Amino acid sequence: MKGNTPPSPSLATTSATNRALPMASAAPQSLHDAAATAIAAAVVGGQLYRRPTVRELTGLSDSTLDRMIRAGTFPQPIKLGPRSVAWRSADLAAWMASLPGAQ
Structure with a gap:
């Protein structure tokens, strides 16, 4: 196999398609930040969350x-x-925005 170099740290590959996907450059500071970021992104699409996802996010x-x-x-x-x-x-x-300490 040619080019046996490890992938760039800024890229991840998916097993299904084996395509490189850009990753976020900075990790969220806390679970609250990660959940707030995920929810904020979903608000734009008007998504609905089932109970397992709500448990995970909160x-x-x-x-x-x-x-x-x-x-x-x-x-x-x-x-x-x-x-x-x-x-x-x-x-x-x-x-999430109404929680104490929310930004």
């Missing part, structure tokens, strides 16, 4: 999410079907 457990929703301290999900809910990216972004 770091909150199912029971904590349920308790906060009942208390009115977390956005209400929208019903997609009889047993399916999702959260609007804009609602999550507004909630």
Whole structure:
């Protein structure tokens, strides 16, 4: 195999397509920053997030999410079907912005 040099640190390859993709130059400073960045990007596209993604973005457990929703301290999900809910990216972004220490 020719050119057995390691990939550039600013590029990553995907296994499915083996194409080089540019990576972010600076890592987020905290989980909150990473989640806020992901949510802010999704707001532009008007995305909906299902519970597993909301758990990952917020770091909150199912029971904590349920308790906060009942208390009115977390956005209400929208019903997609009889047993399916999702959260609007804009609602999550507004909630993240309202947290103490949010920039």
